[in-house]
Amino acid sequence: MTERKPMSLQRLLDMHASGDKIAMLTCYDAAFASLLDDAGVDVMLVGDSLGNVLQGQTSTVPVSLDEMVYHTRCVARGRKSAWIIGDLPFDSYQASPQEAWKSAAALFKAGAHMVKLEGGGWTAPVVRFLVERGIPVCAHLGLTPQTVTMLGGYKVQGREEAAAALMKQQAQELVAAGAQMLVLEMVPSALATELTQTLGIPVIGIGAGVGCSGQVLVLHDMLDVTPGRRPRFVKNFMQGGAGSVQEAVRRYVSEVKAQAFPQDELHGY
Numbered sequence: 001m002t003e004r005k006p007m008s009l010q011r012l013l014d015m016h017a018s019g020d021k022i023a024m025l026t027c028y029d030a031a032f033a034s035l036l037d038d039a040g041v042d043v044m045l046v047g048d049s050l051g052n053v054l055q056g057q058t059s060t061v062p063v064s065l066d067e068m069v070y071h072t073r074c075v076a077r078g079r080k081s082a083w084i085i086g087d088l089p090f091d092s093y094q095a096s097p098q099e100a101w102k103s104a105a106a107l108f109k110a111g112a113h114m115v116k117l118e119g120g121g122w123t124a125p126v127v128r129f130l131v132e133r134g135i136p137v138c139a140h141l142g143l144t145p146q147t148v149t150m151l152g153g154y155k156v157q158g159r160e161e162a163a164a165a166l167m168k169q170q171a172q173e174l175v176a177a178g179a180q181m182l183v184l185e186m187v188p189s190a191l192a193t194e195l196t197q198t199l200g201i202p203v204i205g206i207g208a209g210v211g212c213s214g215q216v217l218v219l220h221d222m223l224d225v226t227p228g229r230r231p232r233f234v235k236n237f238m239q240g241g242a243g244s245v246q247e248a249v250r251r252y253v254s255e256v257k258a259q260a261f262p263q264d265e266l267h268g269y
């Protein structure tokens with residue numbers, strides 16, 4: 001295996017600035033962390049989607065902070081050079097910036113290099129609180145699965161003019177508060193592209209079109225081992241001749257880098 005330099009925030013920012021696409025996948029354990037790292041994945045997200053794909057739950061809401069800490073530790077042990085983002089689960093950061101700090105610090109101590117939290121508006125002061133005290137933060141706008149009950153389902157966000165304007169405002173507030181990365185989920189491609197070109201931080205899309213700084217998918221979705229129906233933004237990378245999991249992940253990385261994935265007509269909104 002070729003040794004890679006450890007990923008850094010500066011390098012991710014440089015990739016965004018130069019248009020080198022960032023390949024990100026979710027990862028929940030040491031075996032896959034090692035495999036993903038060798039396959040050239042830049043960023044591994046220890047996502048609360050583990051509630052769905054590992055625990056068999058119907059949403060991410062029941063996932064606990066202790067569970068996220070455990071999986072973050074596992075990923076950190078298998079990781080060689082990729083950047084690790086730990087997802088703050090539901091009920092670990094909403095009550096106060098102090099609560100968010102304790103939760104973020106637990107993920108940080110477990111080996112995450114950055115934490116991710118969902119939502120805009122009220123989250124900006126929370127982001128500032130964490131960043132000023134030394135924990136890098138990735139924001140998450142568009143479809144935010146922890147608030148799916150309020151959103152009324154897993155639907156595209158930011159289609160209407162007012163909703164798009166609000167998302168742009170929230171994104172700017174998050175950047176001003178110190179967020180150093182943004183995940184956009186199920187957002188129209190044109191809006192995601194505009195945000196990518198204006199915000200000044202890497203924007204990672206999932207169902208947000210090819211115009212983002214990079215892409216993320218749930219690992220089990222792209223390996224086609226998630227039971228049941230998949231969202232439209234998913235592509236099965238085991239299909240079309242991948243002879244191994246390693247090969248499927250390599251294809252994902254190369255298609256993200258070449259902007260061959262996603263295709264707006266197939267995976268976009």
Ligand SMILES: Nc1nc(=O)c2c([nH]1)NC[C@@H]1CN(c3ccc(C(=O)N[C@@H](CCC(=O)O)C(=O)O)cc3)CN21
Nearest residue numbers: 049052053060145153154155156218221226231232233
């Ligand atoms: N396995 C898995 N993959 C994910 O991408 C994922 C999770 N779990 N868990 C947390 C959230 C939930 N997500 C979801 C879940 C369902 C849809 C979905 O059914 N989308 C439909 C459209 C539904 C509609 O418009 O009403 C689609 O076709 O995209 C999308 C994202 C994304 N995240």
Ligand SMILES: CC(C)C(=O)C(=O)O
Nearest residue numbers: 026047048049087183
């Ligand atoms: C789908 C990504 C963005 C996520 O938040 C997760 O996997 O939990």
Ligand SMILES: [Mg+2]
Nearest residue numbers: 047048049087
């Ligand atoms: Mg998540």
